[in-house]
Amino acid sequence: MPLDAYEPTVFELDHKGEGRIWFSEPEGTSPIDELLPDEALRSAPLDFPVVSEPEVVRHFTRLSRKNFSIDSGFYPLGSCTMKYNPKINDALSQLSGFTGLHPESGQDVSQGTLRIMVEIQQYLADLTGMAGVTLNPCAGAHGEMCGMMLIKAYHDDRGDKRSIVLAPDSSHGTNPASASMVGYQTVELKSGPDGCVDIEQLKNHLNKDVAAVMLTNPNTLGLFEKNILEIQRLAHEAGALLYYDGANLNAIAGIARPGDMGFNVVHFNLHKTFATPHGGGGPGSGPVGVCQKLLPYLPVPIISKEDGTYTITRQSEKSIGQLSTFFGNVGVVLRAYVYMRMLGLEGIRSNSYNAVLNARYMLEQLKDYIPPELDGDCMHEFVLTLKDHDRFGDLNTMAIAKNLLDRGFHAPTVYFPLIVKEAMMIEPTETESKRTLDEFVDAIKEILEEYKTNPDHVLHAPHQTPVRRLDEVTAARKPELVYTD
């Protein structure tokens, strides 16, 4: 029960016996040695532990209890939109009519799921002002890669060979990494002093070799790119396409549309904006929306409605091809669909208002204690910095983060965006109460206060967590990646 108790690995629980009989022998079948050649089989028994169900259940229950989660506390991880994940989303996505459907069943007996896919494609397109949407990508980065491929296919199709993607230095790591996946070279645009794209620099970099400008908006500093319309004009004039990283869509969904801003491609993180659970790492879903002229390149399979029937199209002449084994993370899509239908446009807009208000409210309370990197109206998140050594001494972002853990909060995103020293990126989301926001603000103040009187204690936090300050250096130097007895 004490959360800091050592929990053995499941391998240490091994009884080395026979274990349970999980399946009865089917009548009328032959024994395995008559069916498969000996040399195809394992020569030594599989080295898995033998552990009873009661022990397995206790093991994973105890492990779970060592986790922080949205359901147990405030999780203001910037750029991750850790909002409340409604229970109904999970429950309805788990109906056996959905989970029991094989992906090769054929469209006429899969109309329920296909209907939902077609409808959510439409909602996502309408919300962002795009002409079409694919649900195949399994996460944001997968969507980015898909988007880059679409852009490449477009240029290639026109015989226009381009090799460069421009992205701000504040961009998320997946942006340049996704560009690389399709063979593009990323050139980083230094952010201006206002945290936004520096127009002059952009102009200098735009040329015939630029395939795309890849932006996150609001950007990772929490600011709306104020010159967005100018940027799109310049990029398009140079023959480049505009890519919109929609990870931060929660700030503006229903308020303003990337399509209206002139973007050609946008990806969604359903696991952020549309409240599907993050599962300790995934699965997510990263649909991609495109403008009219990119429609021909969308990946297959394409799901649409033709003459009243929801249809799967597996071939499309100019398509970039297939991106996932079947149709992407359909179970996640179902959850997001439930959420969107419950909210309606009204609810989605209300999310944006409240997400932004919560961030602004926290920034207002915190800015005198830890300054923001930049002035200006933040959107749904904001970035503070402890880089002022004269003011904060040895108290760095890491220390604040660990002290927050001790106080029952998850830490904000730290040391991102990379361009901000000692960065602390806070995204409260709209599902947090004023009470919680106030408690978090108080905790920060308390930590700053405590640092004055008891700096050592603060610098060595956390003290209340199951383990504290793990040795990551040795872990990377001498990686121990599997259990050995």
Next chain:
Amino acid sequence: MPLDAYEPTVFELDHKGEGRIWFSEPEGTSPIDELLPDEALRSAPLDFPVVSEPEVVRHFTRLSRKNFSIDSGFYPLGSCTMKYNPKINDALSQLSGFTGLHPESGQDVSQGTLRIMVEIQQYLADLTGMAGVTLNPCAGAHGEMCGMMLIKAYHDDRGDKRSIVLAPDSSHGTNPASASMVGYQTVELKSGPDGCVDIEQLKNHLNKDVAAVMLTNPNTLGLFEKNILEIQRLAHEAGALLYYDGANLNAIAGIARPGDMGFNVVHFNLHKTFATPHGGGGPGSGPVGVCQKLLPYLPVPIISKEDGTYTITRQSEKSIGQLSTFFGNVGVVLRAYVYMRMLGLEGIRSNSYNAVLNARYMLEQLKDYIPPELDGDCMHEFVLTLKDHDRFGDLNTMAIAKNLLDRGFHAPTVYFPLIVKEAMMIEPTETESKRTLDEFVDAIKEILEEYKTNPDHVLHAPHQTPVRRLDEVTAARKPELVYTD
């Protein structure tokens, strides 16, 4: 996240606003003030808090984390059979075909549930050697009351007025309380020095006024009543009936049968022997089995199979009547059915072997450190005592219990049975591993060791729990039973 953080009551989370719109207005209906007279309605609004779903979910998630549970640790609560509750039992009992069935649907459209009820009645009867079983009682004590009523009805029917129930002083509190519910007076039989019923005393108390002898077997000291056959002979000779409290059936299910021992009534605790979860207090299920001559008195409704149809009979001439609103805790019965079918007789017998072995194994390891109240072969549980003040000093059972909590174990049942001073009643159950039993034994030894060097720390335990040593005296003296702001 720290488990000792104060969690406000849900009333303190009140926003005092409108709250969510949970239901749409049905078309074509009239407003409420046209339908119900004003004076029937609340004059002031209901004083419930307005709390959002995200907050409610977090509140109850956090509360749950403050609980100990079988899934998170060893729970050796004597007399409670806190064994692992298989997940499959819960899941299958929650199929919508079961949960969505209204109790007044009519038997022909309720055949699935009725079939299961008829079958489990048969299994329970066969396992105990009884002629018939009712599933109506909702818990063990409800079953006891039912049994007492059956006994009363039997004697009354024969014009034989009897008013006394004999029960050992080691019996569970529900035994005498249940006898009282039907107007019987309980006379306590002092247990003999061997912990069993003293035959001479029994003889002295048996007379024409004794309606029943009520026994727990194995008794609450964990011993099989060695003179059970003699007891039944004597009781029956005196015209009394024999009642079997089956709370401890896990020790002998499939091994020996109360019916074969001559008992006339037996109750089951499905929430103990048959692994249904205890839910932090309930619900349970307390079926009652009876011998042939008590069949006419069983409560209604009676569920049986007639000409291939599972049937509900609502009237029966000599029945004691109805005991619960509908059919008892059917959802619990479904879980127990799943469990019994998975185990089969083989599995049920194996449970008994392993439950007894685990207890014997622990007793063997512990007896040199804390002595058992009595020597002799224990069955599925055993009772230790710290009454030897010379040996243990101020270290009492309560202190051991609280120190166990600090070490991640639930405490055993303490100060029961009442006849044992400083009693500690340990029931490991068959679903615990040797590893866990050894760890528990080590913890006890550590506590005894630590007491030598650091008695204060031991006596003031627990130290690691969310709260520690609550003031129960003030709580009872000035009861604060509801939240007030």
Next chain:
Amino acid sequence: MDFIPHTQEEFREMLQTVGLENPNDLFRTIPEQLHNPDIPFPEPMTELEIGDLMNAAAEANRGAKMPSFLGGGAYDHYTPQAIPSLASRSEFITAYTPYQPEVSQGTLQAIFEFQTFMSRLTGMDTANASVYDGASALAEAALMACRITRKEKIAVSSSINPHYLRVMKTYLDAPGIEWVEIPCSDGVTDIEQLTSMVNDEFAACFVQNPNYFGNLEPVDQFRSAISAPKCLLGAVVYPHSLGLLKPPGEWGAEIVVGDLQSLGMPVQFGGPFAGFVSCKQKHVRQLPGRLVGRTKDADGKTGYVLTLQTREQHIRRSKATSNICTNQGLCALMATIYMSLMGPNGLRQAAEMSVRNAHLLQKRLCGIDGVNLAFDKPFFNEFVINLPMPVESFVDTARELGLLSGIRIESAESPEKDGLLVCATEKTKAVDIDFYIDVLTRILE
């Protein structure tokens, strides 16, 4: 075996440790002749196999999928998904009664909140942590009233749910407590009869609102209609309705009982449901069942404990206020989550929509020739109709056509005067009402 960790090897090793050779020696204190009973029993099944069996049984419950207008003490209200999601957390489900408060604060605080909710809902001062079901709550309340007043007679209105009355009778008959039924007139308790029947020999008089027929009782008249001032007024309520209706605390009740099922639990063939008993502060020491109190711990921190345990069987044994031990705790937790989620307005909405749907349904049913409302009284979300044919055969035929049309109310006089108790909730759909009309029309043709 499926849920036993030991291997054969470990079993043998442990057997050795306890000094035994033969496993059967574990049972050597059991008389020889009892060993090896011959027990018929089906073969063990795998999880996969029992899953198939249970799915088939669930399918065989055809009633679970039919449009249903059944109420009568089990109501198909909407259960928000957060309830099962939270209540199924294993820390709630697989915990025992909170005997060690230090590691049971989750359960204890939830019960404390439950008590608060129930006291506010009913207008009482507190409530116990549940009893088995609504019927046993009434029975326990009757016994409680006898203890409080030291009298041994109970009066009940005959408009109370007949299942409750039957269970109460079982409980009262055994120890020999007398009870009388007050007749109804036009579907509600006959006030004049009540006045004439209930005198100061009675411990309590219980009435139900809305009553079994769905009708609203003349609640404001009860207290004054009972001429004996010491005779307690007890109320049986449908807690869901109290989102809208005046709480019994405001019309003179001192004990209130009911079933929690309507607050977030499915109808599940009648159980587990959960009963509750709420009362005024002065009667709290006579309450059956568990109570939680707020207190402080050794460090001055707020915490919760089981309290006033001297009422209970494990302390007081034969003198306890009740024999109850295991109760319906998880159901009380579900009700607590339900009330937390719904808040005052959500509960009101659910109650309102139920009433509105019921009245729409009633109007449409009674629009059919020969179908009439049995009583001329305001009703909540249930009502009784008379049909121009025997009710029993209508119910049976409708069920064959896939409709659960209602519950037959047997007339004492003749089958022709039987009524049909019909119920709607906020879940009742327009298409289901259409289907009802269709079936009824077809059968009457």
Next chain:
Amino acid sequence: MDFIPHTQEEFREMLQTVGLENPNDLFRTIPEQLHNPDIPFPEPMTELEIGDLMNAAAEANRGAKMPSFLGGGAYDHYTPQAIPSLASRSEFITAYTPYQPEVSQGTLQAIFEFQTFMSRLTGMDTANASVYDGASALAEAALMACRITRKEKIAVSSSINPHYLRVMKTYLDAPGIEWVEIPCSDGVTDIEQLTSMVNDEFAACFVQNPNYFGNLEPVDQFRSAISAPKCLLGAVVYPHSLGLLKPPGEWGAEIVVGDLQSLGMPVQFGGPFAGFVSCKQKHVRQLPGRLVGRTKDADGKTGYVLTLQTREQHIRRSKATSNICTNQGLCALMATIYMSLMGPNGLRQAAEMSVRNAHLLQKRLCGIDGVNLAFDKPFFNEFVINLPMPVESFVDTARELGLLSGIRIESAESPEKDGLLVCATEKTKAVDIDFYIDVLTRILE
């Protein structure tokens, strides 16, 4: 709104705190002309209403209830109930990637255990914490092989799942990596062709066992058949089969990929599934995706952290081993629980029963005139048959009769030579096999 705690009052109060009057001022940095877009969208729904809608949609998936003999990369194995019960604990579900190890030990230790299970299952030294699915695992492994060997050509057997091949093609074509397909002969990779096609320009050669047709490949011959010693042998596996089959580590593979779905996840229309990439220790720094390592904390206690993160996009950006960030963590957790529950023998049993059922099915199908096994090779739990009629029309007709009979294998030559890929698992029931025979017989008549 449904999930926002603020009341209107609180909203106004907070707005004031930030110095704004009009809520729209929250968005004043957005250019005027972008405001108030006209967005068509359906009306909000209550939880009750969306429940009805989703239930109806689930019902419309008629295929979910039909006896199914579909495999081809998505397998209907039995999922013990403990998996969803544990994996649905909100501490697992509603946590993010374990960036703060002190409060993420649950997720981290589970991944560490996952890595260990996968290494033992495949005979590799470790595995990453999942990628999107089996197809992307193959694609990532191909890219990984190119990085390891600094070559830009990949060979794949044409007996690999065609969906995987298509996805790999999409991934490789974009950055311009070449790939070739090695043809099959009699339903397995043509070893001679392999030898002649794969030379030292190739980074890796990937084969699948059991292959897409269910056949067992001549795995012991591959390593020696590749004449280029530096060309890596990569294996695509059906992890479930490794309960029984020789692990690729024993036949020379250095990278092993596959989909975890068969280890405890439902078929759910193809996702979420999860891919994994296992490899030998020496290649670990080229692995895509997350890895967890065991280490000590400040007090010397054992703990777990994300490690070797310099491979990843958030550190290495455009030079990362992959762009993957969000992966399929919860699926990896489910697989971990599955392997823990099953143990070596449970997994073997499941695999064995699947094989036995498949062979029974095959024998019965091929007992029908004109129905033949397409290949003369040992097969696992899937096999290809030829029919005396066009496969496409058989599949369609069978589906109309309520049977999901298999997956059509298109013949490059002519529709008459199409095959039908049929699958069985431990869940396949005798009655379903009877039904198949019945449908097939009826259609052929």
